[in-house]
Amino acid sequence: MSDLLRLPAEQTYASELAALTSGDDVPKPEGWKLSPQAVLTYLLGGKAADGTIVSPKYVGNRRLMETAVATLATDRALLLLGVPGTAKSWVSEHLAAAIMNDSTMLIQCTAGTDENQVRYGWNYAQLLAKGPSEEALVPTPLYRAMQQGKLCRLEELTRMGSDVQDTLITVLSEKMMPIAELNSAVYARRGFNVIATANNRDKGVNELSAALKRRFNVVVLPLPDDMDEEAAIVARRVDEMAGGLSLPVPRNVREEITRVLTIFRELRAGATADGKTTLKTPSGSLSTAEAIATVVGGLSQAMWFNDGRLTARELAANMVGAIVKDPVQDKAVLEEYLETVLKKRRDFAAYYAALGEAL
Ligand SMILES: Nc1ncnc2c1ncn2[C@@H]1O[C@H](COP(=O)(O)OP(=O)(O)OP(=O)(O)O)[C@@H](O)[C@H]1O
Numbered sequence: 001m002s003d004l005l006r007l008p009a010e011q012t013y014a015s016e017l018a019a020l021t022s023g024d025d026v027p028k029p030e031g032w033k034l035s036p037q038a039v040l041t042y043l044l045g046g047k048a049a050d051g052t053i054v055s056p057k058y059v060g061n062r063r064l065m066e067t068a069v070a071t072l073a074t075d076r077a078l079l080l081l082g083v084p085g086t087a088k089s090w091v092s093e094h095l096a097a098a099i100m101n102d103s104t105m106l107i108q109c110t111a112g113t114d115e116n117q118v119r120y121g122w123n124y125a126q127l128l129a130k131g132p133s134e135e136a137l138v139p140t141p142l143y144r145a146m147q148q149g150k151l152c153r154l155e156e157l158t159r160m161g162s163d164v165q166d167t168l169i170t171v172l173s174e175k176m177m178p179i180a181e182l183n184s185a186v187y188a189r190r191g192f193n194v195i196a197t198a199n200n201r202d203k204g205v206n207e208l209s210a211a212l213k214r215r216f217n218v219v220v221l222p223l224p225d226d227m228d229e230e231a232a233i234v235a236r237r238v239d240e241m242a243g244g245l246s247l248p249v250p251r252n253v254r255e256e257i258t259r260v261l262t263i264f265r266e267l268r269a270g271a272t273a274d275g276k277t278t279l280k281t282p283s284g285s286l287s288t289a290e291a292i293a294t295v296v297g298g299l300s301q302a303m304w305f306n307d308g309r310l311t312a313r314e315l316a317a318n319m320v321g322a323i324v325k326d327p328v329q330d331k332a333v334l335e336e337y338l339e340t341v342l343k344k345r346r347d348f349a350a351y352y353a354a355l356g357e358a359l
């Protein structure tokens with residue numbers, strides 16, 4: 001096993017990708033390593049031509065993934081939108097891994113991102129010695145993706161300033177980037193495209209300009225609406241993550257996941273599952289990703305401090321962390337939920353006690 005915490009998707013799933021590539025003899029968009037059908041099998045799981053089992057990466061609506069993949073084969077870029085923890089970054093990485101076998105051309109956009117980090121920068125020693133020249137130019141991931149005909153990933157696009165965002169307009173519509181200092185330009189090779197992610201919950205973001213929006217096809221990733229589906233996602237990811245961290249997974253994990261998710265989903269929806277009681281909702285998004293993190297945190301606590309036994313106590317401390325983002329309001333929301341809902345449920349007695357204690 002490698003001593004790296006995490007490898008890029010194309011390395012982790014190299015054998016699946018190789019199996020899909022070898023049996024993939026249908027036409028592909030130019031520059032693509034896999035056909036759109038094979039990319040979809042990689043994302044949603046299935047079987048490669050040689051019988052290799054391909055694990056599902058995204059669990060959810062097939063149509064959404066079809067639209068995402070089809071968009072990347074056109075001249076429009078893809079924007080994955082959704083609340084935090086709906087697998088936007090995850091899908092973006094797997095798309096780049098499957099289509100280009102390279103998910104590493106990534107720009108993390110922040111309020112401090114400037115044009116030099118999006119287009120190209122300069123090596124100042126070289127710039128002083130030789131003046132503006134090819135050697136003094138420092139390419140960004142976007143620049144390299146254009147040169148090599150690959151996919152560039154822009155994480156949290158709306159976090160960077162609108163003026164910087166707009167440098168993408170020429171790149172996306174003309175498929176070229178002028179380099180005024182050298183009186184030249186870089187032209188994108190076939191295959192080049194952009195996958196951006198943005199979440200629609202954050203405050204302090206910069207809305208995309210209408211001009212830029214038009215160059216993106218937006219795919220909104222929803223929270224799973226079905227309990228069983230969400231439980232399956234959490235169970236699968238918890239298994240994978242626990243494996244990576246060498247944490248044993250006790251037998252009762254599936255039951256506890258169902259209980260944690262019941263609580264998360266009721267608080268998220270602002271109503272009990274039977275629809276009889278309305279509830280106040282906490283300020284956080286209580287997404288699937290947070291349920292995954294809660295259970296993995298619980299497993300770690302169980303392994304190191306409770307002889308590997310996973311109980312409500314180990315999970316409760318992590319649940320409070322996910323639910324109470326605002327120490328005053330969210331605490332009151334959880335307290336009310338405990339007293340009006342959880343107290344009356346016999347199979348949640350341990351959670352009622354443990355959450356009350358952890359709060
Ligand atoms: N529908 C889903 N199918 C598979 N995995 C999912 C799904 N929803 C969430 N996950 C899991 O949630 C985790 C977090 O997802 P990710 O980091 O991609 O979220 P995000 O939408 O980018 O959030 P943020 O806006 O905070 O960046 C991933 O490990 C992913 O496996």
Ligand SMILES: [Mg+2]
Pocket residue numbers: 088089090155197
């Ligand atoms: Mg993300």
